[in-house]
Amino acid sequence: MERKKLTLLQTVFTAGVFSAVSFWYGFMFGRESARKELGGLIEDLRRGTAGSEPTPRSS
Template identity: 80%
Template sequence: MEKKISLLQTLATAGVFSAVSFWYGFMFGRESARKELADLIEDLRRGNDGAKKSS
């Protein structure tokens, strides 16, 4: 019986760790995309062409 509780605790801990890792990864990606979009909007406001920059 003790092994089942230990296994259950291990699975619960792994699940929580996975959820937290996913959340931080999602938020980091979202923030990165927001910064890139803000830079693109700023370039467009200045009249710079983004295609010239990447070529």
């Protein structure tokens, strides 16, 4: 019985670590994506093309 509790605890711990790492990578990827998009918008504003048709950006 004690062995099953330890295995369950290990499983829960592993799932928690995996979830935390997944959240961190997702957060960082989203932040970088938003930074690139804002950078593009700022460049458009500097060039004075804010009112024109938006150009597709490669990621």
